[in-house]
Amino acid sequence: MPSTPRVRFAPAPSGWLHVGSVRTALFNWLHARANDGVAIFRIEDTDASRATEESMDSMHDAMAWLGLDWDEGVRAGGAYGPYRQSERKELHRAVARRLEEAGVLYRDERTAEELEAWRNERRAADLAPIVKRSTTPGPAGDDRTATLRLQLPEEGTITVTDLVRGDVTWDWSHESDPVLVRSNGDVTYPLANSVDDIAQGVTLVCRGEDLLSVTPRQVFLYDLLTRDGLIDDALAEVGLPAREPDWTRPTEFAHLSMIVGMDRKKLSKRHGSVSIQEFARKGFLPETIVNYLALLGWGPEDGRERLDRDELVAAFGFDRVSRSAAAFDTDKLTAFNGERIRDLDEDELADRLVPYLDGTYPPSNPDTEDDAPDHEGGPVADWEPLVSSPPSAEERATLRGLVPLVQERMQRLDEVQRYAPAFFVDELTLEPASVQKVLGKAGAADVLRAAHRELQALDDWTAEAIEGALRPLADELGIGFGKVAQPVRVAVTGSQVSPPLFESIELMPRQRVLDRIEAAIPVAEDAGAG
């Protein structure tokens, strides 16, 4: 028995990590951390035509952003590398050759087209297209290329114990012999994946449910590879590190259910099937993503829902992983995010808001603004950064002052873009709707004149003093304070929705406030007249 659990996250680098794969990575990582194990990040790029360098980099970047660290992998290194499958071809071929010599592989000379035609025939006759050696045509001619298939048992059953699903049994007669070596000599996923699991000492295979059906042949292969030291001989032959001597093969499996959209269909763009980085642009905290994804298909015994990384590690176990598919609920994610933002230290929050103000993450288009992270939104065309990069001392001070005003009214970091302009730009644009609804009301211009007068005469420029100046205006003008606050708010912030008025005014230079109120008076008169 191996003393240390070893798990691997092994994505194919052909695209971007989405919530499903991140959740798989997370569960692997949690299991490793919860059991003092080793987390391996392996890249399965056996299909050169689909793998890209860009994709591989973005996957590593995503992990770094999420704070999931890997003990062994392409970036981390480790004793059982290389961790890119494409760099292990020699091993895979050596294994394939030895398997062939052992007589467990056989040639299938049919072309892809011939096989396809055969499958169609079978299906037309309501028969499962199962390839078995006994029904595979013999050699047609020496010069034909062939795939090498693994000969699986013709009958009997195999039972695999899955940590989340319990015992699952398959009948060998229903299992098709998998192609291990393509006709062009390349090895396939079934071989490479199994070989690397063994060579790297993986003890638990945790992956998506879509790979459950592949488990029988994988277990069968594990046995073949380890039985007579075949893998060890191959390892030695190509000069790769030997395995732990006391270790046999992966003994545990955990197949995670799929993540679906709120419509119960396969994850769509609307429901988060985008690169995980897109969540960063949309203003989600990495710790929110980790927390929420951990709760998709799992929950701690005590029912807590807000858990940080350490708490997740302490509570995690496959025994509490759900078997049914989970719907990705952006609303709940967003609510979680809002809570975490509120929990952030104010200085910390200020730092985290900078990328949303300096142009690193420009705003999304309004039509997708209230929806899930989505590529279709794209950046807003004419948006100008509100602070320089890096921010000046003055900008930083303003931002720091703004944080307490906006912290409790944000669910996502990018929402700062809604509140910030009034505090950073010289030329304020008044929202037409607010002008009409608020400044157009009777008496708005009078309120603004009175507010201007009082604020100009003020000695202290503090929220308390500003409140002391503005509140009495309600009685003076014989109206409710709301009728006073709203016109001033629109004049000063450009919108009928803003952070608290007195604190907002305090944060701005007095002259700027007075100028804005003054400029709004004719606007109010016009709007009122119209």
Add this chain to the structure above:
RNA sequence: GCUCCCGUCGUCCAGCGGCCUAGGACGCCGCCCUCUCAAGGCGGUAACGAGGGUUCAAAUCCCUUCGGGAGUACCA
């Protein structure tokens, strides 16, 4: 078609034979608070897919059925 997996509020999770007139969270609705929007507080809405068993007793065990999903590649 065949093989396998799954089935509790709209959604996530709890429940593992009696504590369930089914609990928590998000959402939604209402109220309170209030300078707007939030935040916060309080209350409410809403589910065991169906049918048979087993049992004194079933959301919990068994069977059937219906529904959903995955796989069925010289892709991983």
